[in-house]
Amino acid sequence: MPPDVFFSGPGLDRADAARGEPATLEAFARSPQARQLAWADGLPALDAGGRLCWEPVTEPALFLGLDGDTPCFSPIGAGGGDLRAQFGALAHLSAAEAPTFAAATSLASWHRRHGYCAACGQPSAIVRGGWSRQCGACGTEHYPRVDPVVIMLAEHDGRVLLGRQPRFPPHRYSALAGFVEVGESLEAAVARELFEEAGVRATNVRYVASQPWPFPSSLMIACLASVGDEALTIDHAELEDARWFSRDAVAAAMAGDADASFIAPPPFAIAHSLLACWLAA
Structure with a gap:
């Protein structure tokens, strides 16, 4: 099993039975314990310790759930902001509060659109x-809505295939990924994406873990796929580069070694968890 995946976990008690009872929701909003998320720069605000910031309820548009006996709400929020700057904020987000952050961010984005x-x-x-x-x-x-995305490591002869997109920071490589299309199974999506982006054919696909990804509302489905040949045909419309990396190279990158041959995905990305799972196997 992979290590704990960021954004996953129980989060708040979503109290589904209360959602269909307007009187109950109104009582929750009037409770002296009730609180709502503060927002800043298009995302739920974080304090210096990476925890969510809460304030008295003034705009109970979205009921997030219960934290014990405390009703938790969120305004829809302004949204927008620079996506790269938003990813930078994730480095400081408390893992325990990441599920609430993800739910509030995705829900608010859906209502705005x-x-x-x-x-x-x-x-x-x-x-x-x-x-x-x-x-x-x-x-x-x-x-x-939730948009399913497969993200996968192709493996062959003790190595894994990683790629990079032009928008990545310099030297960063990550798992290949793509949206699941209509009428397509997860296994078929993994095989199709690997062939379209890198020209390799999957012979076996195994599910590893999943992650809610709130930018704006994807479900990342992490898989490992064996492939029969290492020859690559890279689709440069999708990838700037793709290459095979040995176990030692992956271990060095995951450890943050200064002389590593690439920079690993950040810990809040499921690609990081997928690489950790592969190393531990």
Whole structure:
């Protein structure tokens, strides 16, 4: 099994039964214990210790759940901001509070982008404490979407395949990844992405772990895939480079050695957990 994956874990008690009871949600919001997330620069705000910042409830748009007996809410937030700067903030985020951060960020982003009914085009309204929207014209209820993404290490003869995109920091390599397409299994998506991006054919695909990724709302599905040949045909529209790395090279990068042949993905990325799992096998 992989080490604990960042953004995973129990988080708050989501108190699903309360979501469909407006009177209960109103009572929660009026509770002297109730609190709401503070937002800054398009994300839930963090204090100097990397913990979420809370304030008295003024805009209980989204019900996040219960922390013991404490009702927790969030405004929808302004959103936006520089994505690279947002990733920088994750280095300081408490792992224990990362699931709440992920849920609030994804939920708020979905509401900002889905104010109108996809069935008839009329405005929709927040219901169930923010866990769905309902159209006032046709009655259709809409739920926050999650986009599945496969992320995988291809392995051959004791080495793993890693790639880099132009937007990566210099020398960083990571696992290959891609969205699951309609009518496609996870295994088929892994095989397709490996062949499209690197020209290698998967012979065996194994599931490892998953991670909610709140930028804006993906579910990263980490896999290992054996491939039959090491020859690469790189799709340079997708990747700047891809290459095979030995176990020693991966271990050096994961340890942060100054003379490592590449820079490993950051600890909050599931690619980091996937490499750690591969090293431990």
